[in-house]
Amino acid sequence: MEQKFLDLLKEILEIEDRELLMTDNxxxxxxxxxxxxxxxxxxxxxxxxxxxxxxxxxKLKTVGDLFSVVTKK
Amino acid sequence: xxxxxFENVGITAxxxxxxxxxxxxxxYTQYFPExxxxxxxxxxxxxxxxxxxxxTCSSDLCHAAAEKLFADNDIDRSEVDLLIFIxxxxxxxxxxxxxxxxxRLKLPNSTIAFDINLGCSAFIxxxxxxxxxxxxxxxxxxxxxxxxxxxxxxxxPKDRRTAFLFGDGGVAALLERDERFGKSFFSLNSDGSREGxxxxxxxxxxxxxxxxxxxEKVVDxxxxxxxxxxxxxxxxxxxxxxxxxxxxxxxNLCVRTGEDIQSMDYYVFHQANNFINSYIxxxxxxxxxxxxxxxxxxxxxxSVSVPLTIVSELKNELIDKKKLLLSAFGVGMTWAxxxxxxxxxxxxxxxxx
Numbered sequence: 001m002e003q004k005f006l007d008l009l010k011e012i013l014e015i016e017d018r019e020l021l022m023t024d025n026x027x028x029x030x031x032x033x034x035x036x037x038x039x040x041x042x043x044x045x046x047x048x049x050x051x052x053x054x055x056x057x058x059k060l061k062t063v064g065d066l067f068s069v070v071t072k073k
Numbered sequence: 074x075x076x077x078x079f080e081n082v083g084i085t086a087x088x089x090x091x092x093x094x095x096x097x098x099x100x101y102t103q104y105f106p107e108x109x110x111x112x113x114x115x116x117x118x119x120x121x122x123x124x125x126x127x128x129t130c131s132s133d134l135c136h137a138a139a140e141k142l143f144a145d146n147d148i149d150r151s152e153v154d155l156l157i158f159i160x161x162x163x164x165x166x167x168x169x170x171x172x173x174x175x176x177r178l179k180l181p182n183s184t185i186a187f188d189i190n191l192g193c194s195a196f197i198x199x200x201x202x203x204x205x206x207x208x209x210x211x212x213x214x215x216x217x218x219x220x221x222x223x224x225x226x227x228x229x230p231k232d233r234r235t236a237f238l239f240g241d242g243g244v245a246a247l248l249e250r251d252e253r254f255g256k257s258f259f260s261l262n263s264d265g266s267r268e269g270x271x272x273x274x275x276x277x278x279x280x281x282x283x284x285x286x287x288x289e290k291v292v293d294x295x296x297x298x299x300x301x302x303x304x305x306x307x308x309x310x311x312x313x314x315x316x317x318x319x320x321x322x323x324x325n326l327c328v329r330t331g332e333d334i335q336s337m338d339y340y341v342f343h344q345a346n347n348f349i350n351s352y353i354x355x356x357x358x359x360x361x362x363x364x365x366x367x368x369x370x371x372x373x374x375x376s377v378s379v380p381l382t383i384v385s386e387l388k389n390e391l392i393d394k395k396k397l398l399l400s401a402f403g404v405g406m407t408w409a410x411x412x413x414x415x416x417x418x419x420x421x422x423x424x425x426x
Contacts, residue, residue, distance in 0.1 A: 057313075
């Protein structure tokens with residue numbers, strides 16, 4: 001499940017040159033911007049049926065934080 | 074959802090006007106590098122927009138559309154008993170633009186005229202108001218809804234979160250009572266706790282216009298620039314809200330009315346951007362051949378987008394009886410869904426002014 005999540009995230013952020021780590025701060029990725037945010041919201045909804053409030057999303061810093069949203073459900 | 078139902082009222086004619094100035098979004102690179110612009114434009118699917126010049130207001134676009142509608146359908150102006158002007162870009166803070174239009178369109182003084190200020194879902198809200206007033210009131214012979222926006226004047230071209238999205242347009246719709254229209258259904262909703270998602274902070278009476286409010290400022294870590302009298306939008310949070318609430322509202326209205334969602338002839342969505350609309354269509358498993366779109370050529374025209382899409386894309390499709398689902402959402406937040414019948418609706422060619 002963890003690997004599938006990382007693969008999905010890599011795909012939607014269009015990251016091809018490296019592997020993602022749970023400890024990465026995704027907001028510091030050069031690929032991260034407001035459009036990437038849209039893609040992540042769509043991915044969470046589509047793949048996991050999760051809709052997250054903007055105020056909650058703001059608190060998430062690392063890839064691991066994002067993954068915990070998926071596993072908590 | 075507040076649920077409303079009406080009988081035997083419908084739209085019998087429509088017309089639209091757009092500014093003649095076409096903005097090519099790929100070339101809208103005055104403030105941002107070409108590559109960055111292309112990435113945004115491709116994601117939102119907005120390739121062209123129309124911008125009104127400094128002298129042209131929403132009311133002027135609506136006036137042109139109304140004159141076209143009157144001429145094409147040989148309408149007796151003395152029979153227009155109700156005029157509703159829908160906009161968040163009116164001529165003045167007062168008087169209401171609808172009243173000025175009553176005179177410009179040479180409608181009688183007995184015409185009821187008022188404005189509705191609501192944003193992207195306002196055409197559906199406005200329809201429900203007109204349907205409601207027309208129902209069971211034979212004294213109201215014809216109603217005219219004029220819906221116009223010049224959103225190009227609202228947002229900063231130096232704020233990349235909104236610079237590539239919005240365009241201008243105006244629509245006129247004539248409503249009459251007739252048994253051929255049958256039943257119509259509306260769901261109307263509001264959530265003011267999300268007032269900050271799309272907003273202009275200053276220039277009203279909470280934060281009145283001053284030298285400070287018109288100053289351009291850098292507003293975030295990305296270097297976007299706007300004044301407090303220009304609009305802003307948290308697009309991600311809007312998207313989040315939309316994918317949660319809109320499919321639910323559409324489903325609820327179908328359940329409440331016993332309508333099969335797949336049985337609609339067309340689904341006309343607010344043209345916010347292509348990313349949102351494609352996502353909703355996919356999520357709700359709708360037949361995309363039945364979803365007309367003007368996002369690519371007109372962008373987001375706020376409340377005008379639903380009727381403008383009908384005029385632009387369904388001109389020859391609404392002669393026979395058709396059932397349309399209308400859905401829109403936006404600033405407020407407010408959101409609305411309607412199921413309405415069209416039958417022998419006369420749609421004029423779009424004019425450019």
